[in-house]
Amino acid sequence: MTLTLSKLGSQLDGMGRELAGREEKYQQLLAIAWQLLQEHSDHYEVLQKRAHTARARKWQGAIPADEPLLKTHPLPPHPPQAALIAADGSQVEPDRHGVALYALVNIGSIVFEHGTGKRPQVESEPHLFYKDEDLYEDKRLLQGNLLDIRRDTAELQKLADLARAAESGPLLTLTDGTLLLWVLEEAPAARKQARLQRYLACLDSLRSSRAAVAAFTSRPRHAEVINLLHLASLGDDPTPEEIEKNPLEGLMDRALFRFLSPGERSTFFVSSVAINAEYRRHRADDEIGFFYLNVGDERHAEIARIELPYWVATTRSSYQPGPPWAGDYRLIDFIQAAIYEQCRVSRGYPYILARAHELALVSVEEQRDLEMRVIAAMARHGLDARPSEKARLKELTGGGKRRYRI
Amino acid sequence: MKTGVEAIDELPPLTVGRVLRSSTTGFVVGCQVMLPQMPTFGSFVKVHIQKDVEAYGLIYNVSIEDDPLVRQLLSSPDISEEIIRDQRENRQMPIEVSVLVVGFRAGDRVYHYLPPQPPPALDEIHLCGEQEIIAFTEELDYLRTILAASGDIPADELLAASLRQASLCRGVGKPERDFLIRAGRELARLLNDDPLRLDGLLRRIRI
Numbered sequence: 001m002t003l004t005l006s007k008l009g010s011q012l013d014g015m016g017r018e019l020a021g022r023e024e025k026y027q028q029l030l031a032i033a034w035q036l037l038q039e040h041s042d043h044y045e046v047l048q049k050r051a052h053t054a055r056a057r058k059w060q061g062a063i064p065a066d067e068p069l070l071k072t073h074p075l076p077p078h079p080p081q082a083a084l085i086a087a088d089g090s091q092v093e094p095d096r097h098g099v100a101l102y103a104l105v106n107i108g109s110i111v112f113e114h115g116t117g118k119r120p121q122v123e124s125e126p127h128l129f130y131k132d133e134d135l136y137e138d139k140r141l142l143q144g145n146l147l148d149i150r151r152d153t154a155e156l157q158k159l160a161d162l163a164r165a166a167e168s169g170p171l172l173t174l175t176d177g178t179l180l181l182w183v184l185e186e187a188p189a190a191r192k193q194a195r196l197q198r199y200l201a202c203l204d205s206l207r208s209s210r211a212a213v214a215a216f217t218s219r220p221r222h223a224e225v226i227n228l229l230h231l232a233s234l235g236d237d238p239t240p241e242e243i244e245k246n247p248l249e250g251l252m253d254r255a256l257f258r259f260l261s262p263g264e265r266s267t268f269f270v271s272s273v274a275i276n277a278e279y280r281r282h283r284a285d286d287e288i289g290f291f292y293l294n295v296g297d298e299r300h301a302e303i304a305r306i307e308l309p310y311w312v313a314t315t316r317s318s319y320q321p322g323p324p325w326a327g328d329y330r331l332i333d334f335i336q337a338a339i340y341e342q343c344r345v346s347r348g349y350p351y352i353l354a355r356a357h358e359l360a361l362v363s364v365e366e367q368r369d370l371e372m373r374v375i376a377a378m379a380r381h382g383l384d385a386r387p388s389e390k391a392r393l394k395e396l397t398g399g400g401k402r403r404y405r406i
Numbered sequence: 407m408k409t410g411v412e413a414i415d416e417l418p419p420l421t422v423g424r425v426l427r428s429s430t431t432g433f434v435v436g437c438q439v440m441l442p443q444m445p446t447f448g449s450f451v452k453v454h455i456q457k458d459v460e461a462y463g464l465i466y467n468v469s470i471e472d473d474p475l476v477r478q479l480l481s482s483p484d485i486s487e488e489i490i491r492d493q494r495e496n497r498q499m500p501i502e503v504s505v506l507v508v509g510f511r512a513g514d515r516v517y518h519y520l521p522p523q524p525p526p527a528l529d530e531i532h533l534c535g536e537q538e539i540i541a542f543t544e545e546l547d548y549l550r551t552i553l554a555a556s557g558d559i560p561a562d563e564l565l566a567a568s569l570r571q572a573s574l575c576r577g578v579g580k581p582e583r584d585f586l587i588r589a590g591r592e593l594a595r596l597l598n599d600d601p602l603r604l605d606g607l608l609r610r611i612r613i
Contacts, residue, residue: 110492112488112492113488114486114488115486115488116488117487117488117491118488118491119488119491119492119495119496120488120491120492120496122492122496344482345479345482345485345486345489346475346478346479346482347478347481347482351489354475355492358475358497
C-alpha cells in the first residue's frame with residue numbers, strides 16, 4: 001500500500017470545491033445554450049448550410065436533418081417479435097515483459113429473439129495474434145489504438161456474420177460506443193484506407209442483411225450539438241477564430257437533452273468529424289449520425305447517444321405480423337423502441353450489451369491461464385519460456401500491471 | 407478401521423469446483439456452473455490433501471450466491487422469458503458447495519475418521535466414482551460422524567441421501583437391499599437410545 005490517503009485531504013477538498021464551482025458555471029452556460037436552442041430550432045435549413053461550410057474548415061459539430069432542432073419523437077411501439085444482436089470485444093495488449101509477444105481480442109455476442117421465449121444464443125470467440133504480419137502494422141506493434149481498431153472491426157464482423165444467419169423480420173445489431181473510427185484520423189493515408197475499407201465492408205454486409213445498425217454510448221461526453229448552437233450564435237460567415245472561440249466549451253450535449261421524456265428521442269443529426277467524410281466517400285448515405293434518447297425513468301433522466309448510419313435513419317422496412325407493425329416501419333423507430341425496452345430491464349444500459357460485455361471479458365485469472373498455456377505450447381516445441389526479470393519482480397511485489405478493457 | 411480400494415473408476419473424475427475455505431471437519435467449494443450441472447445434495451466428493459492422501463466428504467449444502475446482474479433484474483417490473491432463460495441456461499451462476507468431511511484415504515486404505523490436515527485452498531474437488539463409493543461404504547463407521555455433525559448440517563437427511571447413493575452403486579435389487587439392511591442394523595446399534603430418530607431415518611432409506 002503506497003497511496004497515503006491521509007495526505008490527500010486538502011487536495012480532495014480542493015477537488016470538491018472546484019467541481020462545485022464548475023457545476024455553477026455549467027448551469028449558467030446551459031441556460032445560454034437552451035436559449036440558443038429555442039431561438040434557432042426552426043432555422044435548421046440555414047444551419048445546415050452554415051454547418052456544411054464550416055465542416056469544410058474542419059469544424060466538428062452536429063449537422064441538423066430536415067427537422068427543427070427541438071423536434072422530439074415519442075416512444076414508438078415495439079414489434080411483437082424482433083431479433084436483437086449485440087457484440088462486444090475485450091483485448092489483451094501485448095506485454096513486452098511477458099513470455100512471448102502476442103495480443104488477444106475476445107468477442108462476446110448474443111442473439112436475443114425478443115418475444116419468442118427462446119433461449120438466447122451466446123458465444124465467446126477469441127482471436128490470438130502472434131505472427132509478425134498480425135502483430136505489426138507499418139512496423140508499429142499492435143497495441144493501443146491499433147488493437148482498438150482490430151477489436152472494433154472484429155465486433156462488426158461478428159454482427160455481420162450473425163445478421164446474415166438471422167431470420168427475416170425486424171433485426172437490430174448493437175455495439176457499445178461509436179461507429180466512427182475516429183482513431184484513424186491520425187493514421188497515414190494508405191493504412192487508414194485499408195482499415196477503413198474492412199470496417200465499411202462489414203457495414204455493407206449489415207446493410208444487405210437489412211439490419212438496423214446502431215451503437216450505444218452511455219453517458220456520452222460529446223458536444224456536437226453544443227458546437228452547432230455556438231455556430232448558430234455567430235453571423236453568416238464566421239471567421240475560423242470566431243468558430244474556435246466557443247464560450248459554451250465544457251458543456252455537453254447530454255445536459256441539453258435532459259428535457260427528453262423517458263423513451264423520447266431527439267431529432268437526427270449527422271456528425272461532421274473529419275473521418276465521417278471518408279464514410280461519405282464510400283457511399284453518400286454511409287455517413288454516421290446520431291440522436292439522443294432518454295433511457296431513464298420518471299425519477300431519473302439518463303441520456304444515451306445512439307449512433308447509426310444515415311441510410312438506417314432514412315430506411316423503411318416491412319414486417320408482416322399484426323398491428324401496429326403491419327405494413328412498413330422506419331428502422332430508426334425500431335431502434336428507439338428496441339433500445340429503450342432493452343434498457344428498461346437492466347436500468348439505463350441495454351441488457352444484450354451488458355451480456356455481450358460479460359461474454360467478452362477476460363478476467364485476470366483467465367489471463368494467467370492463457371499465459372500458462374502459451375508457456376506449455378512453447379515448451380512442447382522445445383522453447384524455454386520465461387517472463388522478463390522486471391515482470392517476475394512485479395509479480396513478487398504484487399504490482400503486476402496489465403491493462404484490460406472494462 | 408480399513409478397507410482396501412479395489413478398483414479405480416475408468417472415467418476421469420468430474421470436477422465440482424475448488425476449495426474456497428476449509429478445516430479438518432469440512433470445507434466450502436466455490437464454483438461457477440450452469441444450473442443443470444449443479445452438484446447435488448448428499449453426493450460423495452473427494453479432494454487431494456497431500457501426496458496419495460485424499461479426504462472424502464458429503465455435499466450437505468448448495469447455495470446460489472448473490473449476483474449483481476440478477477439483483478438488478480429483480481428490481482425490474484417484468485422480466486421476459488428470453489431473459490430468464492438466458493440467466494438460467496446461459497450464464498454461469500456463482501455457487502457455494504459445503505462439504506462435511508467423513509473420512510480419508512491414504513494409499514489404498516480407507517479411514518473413517520478425520521484426516522490429519524484440511525485440504526489447501528484452490529484445490530480441485532471431484533465427484534467420487536461408483537467403485538470409490540462402494541469401497542468407502544464397505545464399512546459404515548462414517549455414519550457416526552454424520553450423526554454427530556452439528557450446526558446447520560441436516561444430518562439425518564444427509565445420512566439417508568448418502569446411504570441411498572451407496573446402495574444404488576451396488577446395483578438394483580438384492581445388492582441394494584442387502585446393503586440397506588446392513589446399514590439399518592448399524593443405525594439401530596448407534597441409535598438404540600433414540601428410537602424416534604431411528605424410526606425417521608429408517609423410513610428415509612426404505613426401498
